[in-house]
Amino acid sequence: MNPFRSVGARLSLALVVVVALALTLVYVIVVPSLRQRLVDAKINRMRDALPGVVADIPNTVLWGDKLDKWRQRTDARVSVFSISIPASGKRKATIQGFQDSCHAECADLSNDPIAVAAASSRTRKSGTVRHGNFEAAEVAAPVAGDAVVLLSANLRDPLANVHTVQRRLVEAGVLAMLLALALGYGASFLFARRIRRLETAAERIAAGRFDEPVIDNGADELGQLARAFDRMRLRLAQLERARREFIGNASHELRTPLFSLRGFIELLTDEELDEATRSEFLDTMREQVDRLQRLAEDLLDLTRLDAGRMHIERQRVDLHELAEDLHDEFRAVALSTGHPLDLAAGRASVLGDEGRVLRIGRALIENALVHTPPGTRIVVKAERNTLSVADEGPGIPAEHLSNIFDRFYRVDGARASGSGLGLAIAKELAEAMGGALTAASAPSGTTFTLELPAAPLAPASRPRQPDELTPLGGRT
Numbered sequence: 001m002n003p004f005r006s007v008g009a010r011l012s013l014a015l016v017v018v019v020a021l022a023l024t025l026v027y028v029i030v031v032p033s034l035r036q037r038l039v040d041a042k043i044n045r046m047r048d049a050l051p052g053v054v055a056d057i058p059n060t061v062l063w064g065d066k067l068d069k070w071r072q073r074t075d076a077r078v079s080v081f082s083i084s085i086p087a088s089g090k091r092k093a094t095i096q097g098f099q100d101s102c103h104a105e106c107a108d109l110s111n112d113p114i115a116v117a118a119a120s121s122r123t124r125k126s127g128t129v130r131h132g133n134f135e136a137a138e139v140a141a142p143v144a145g146d147a148v149v150l151l152s153a154n155l156r157d158p159l160a161n162v163h164t165v166q167r168r169l170v171e172a173g174v175l176a177m178l179l180a181l182a183l184g185y186g187a188s189f190l191f192a193r194r195i196r197r198l199e200t201a202a203e204r205i206a207a208g209r210f211d212e213p214v215i216d217n218g219a220d221e222l223g224q225l226a227r228a229f230d231r232m233r234l235r236l237a238q239l240e241r242a243r244r245e246f247i248g249n250a251s252h253e254l255r256t257p258l259f260s261l262r263g264f265i266e267l268l269t270d271e272e273l274d275e276a277t278r279s280e281f282l283d284t285m286r287e288q289v290d291r292l293q294r295l296a297e298d299l300l301d302l303t304r305l306d307a308g309r310m311h312i313e314r315q316r317v318d319l320h321e322l323a324e325d326l327h328d329e330f331r332a333v334a335l336s337t338g339h340p341l342d343l344a345a346g347r348a349s350v351l352g353d354e355g356r357v358l359r360i361g362r363a364l365i366e367n368a369l370v371h372t373p374p375g376t377r378i379v380v381k382a383e384r385n386t387l388s389v390a391d392e393g394p395g396i397p398a399e400h401l402s403n404i405f406d407r408f409y410r411v412d413g414a415r416a417s418g419s420g421l422g423l424a425i426a427k428e429l430a431e432a433m434g435g436a437l438t439a440a441s442a443p444s445g446t447t448f449t450l451e452l453p454a455a456p457l458a459p460a461s462r463p464r465q466p467d468e469l470t471p472l473g474g475r476t
Contacts, residue, residue, distance in 0.1 A: 011191070015184035016177050023173040031166055038158040039137055043126050046139040046151040049074040050124070053151070057143050076153040079109050083119040083146050114138040115150045128155070135159065194222055201229055210237035246407055253295050257288040264288075298421040302407070305428045312353050312432050316455045319348040319357075319382035326361045327380055330369070338374030341365075345382040350452035352433040357387070357452070360429055360437065363422035364389035364448045385454040388447055396441040404439060426450075 053070050057080060070078040108131075109115065118125040118140035126139040129152075140150040194216060201214040210233050216226030264281045267273070273281075304310040323345040334341035350357075361380070368378045372393030379390045396404060407424040423437075430437040435452035 011188035012181050012184035015180045019176050019180040020173070023169065023176060027166075027169050027173075031162065031169070034165060035159065035162045038162065039128060039155065042137045042153050042155065042158060043139060046074060046076050046137065046153060047124075047126065049076075050139055050141055050149070050151055053078065053149055054141055054143055057147065057149060074151055076151040079112075079115070079150040079152065080143070081115055081119065081148040081150065083148055109150065109152065112138070112140075112150060112152075114140045115148050118142055118150075119148045191222070194218065194226075198222070198226055198229060201226075201233075205229070205233050205236060208240070210234075210240065250295075250299065254292070257291050260288050261285055295421075298425060301425050302421065302428075305425070305432065310429075310432055312356065312429075314351055314433075315354065317350050317352050317354045317357055317452075319350060319385075319387050320345045322354065322357060322361065323380050323382040323387060325358070326365060329362070330365050334369060334378065337369055339369055339372065340375075340377045342377065342379045343381075344379055346384075348382050348384050348386070349455040350385045350435075351455050352435065352452045356429045356433060357450070360426040360450055361387060361389070363426040364450075367422060367448070368393070368446075386449055386451045388449040390445060390447040392445040395443045395446050396439070398441075401439060401441055405437070 053074065056066070056070075067078050067080075112129065114125050114127055114129060115138075119142065122142045124139070124141040126137075128135055128137050130136075135155045136152045137155055138150060138152045140148055142148050197216065198214070201212075204212060214226050214230040214233055216223045218226070264285045268278065268281055301310065323343060327341060327343040331341055365378065365380065368376075368389055368391040372378070372391050377392045381388045381390065405423050405427040407421055427437045430450055430452070433452060435450060437448065437450050440447050440449070
């Protein structure tokens, strides 16, 4: 992978850009402000000293001594200009000559713009002027008579401080960006390493290896993602175990009747079998075929339920009549196995699929007949919006009760008759109809309860009023 396209490189560059923008903002705000403050401070000092010079000029005879004194007092170059105002009355004045405190290698101030502006407006003026290769702060004011005094201070030293600050900011900026690049890349490298660990874990899980946990002790979003990955790993491991158990159990359930059928077919080829034995073999083979058919139907229903293609009707179902049908259907079977089968059905109506409700009831009764000893009483009961099947058997151990609706689950670990899918399909059918299938067990017996949405009450017919007419041909 291109290192410049990695998360670490991008985060580092982003950090460098943020630092560069912050330093640029500081530079733009601080440097001009500092420069203006230094210039304003210099001009203000000269403004404060200017009135004393102006007041002393009319009494001056020896310019040389006075100019040097003023220069020392104001810490600025002092120049006094004589001006000429045109007779036309215009405010534009010209400088005729000046006295100056600078004696050698000084800039020419004969046409200084600040002095000209003060002479023309006859008011005090100030600002900055560039003379050759340096910049100066100046203050000028008119004097009684035709003269202007100008204070000019070289800004080289104050601006040198500004240039020093500029240089330090640039140096600090470069150092800060290099440090940000190093720290950002280091921190992002550690962060990217955590991401790579998650990527490796995802590839490991995708390859079907669920034995190694996904560990990240961070409290941030990446740590939460790692813990979500580990929960997914555990769930997928459970699903993989369930899939393997499902395949193993389904294979066994298919193999057992097939081997039995094959054995009986080989026995039937023996010509010495008497008719009674042959008839017994055929009955047993018919039972094995029925077993295979039920298993195939169960697997098909599971496939439809998993795919969401199971068609469920929503209609009114009379649980009283349905319970009676179940009782009549299993009465002979219960009698043959020595199980007293009782019915306790009241008036109850629910919304559901009658065929699916019948199938759930059959699964519950078959489960009670198979897993309870002969002589155990079984009661089919319907009331309100529930259908229940209760037995007086030994009950289901508490540690197994929460798993009895799992596919192919066996309480005793043995493979009893049937596919082991009846209760699992019954629960999923109940939930598909908007209901629930629950189990409660104690040493005195087990009760399975199917609860479905109650059907709305049928609208009552409106009683006929005495003055209503009876249609022709109708009954009174």
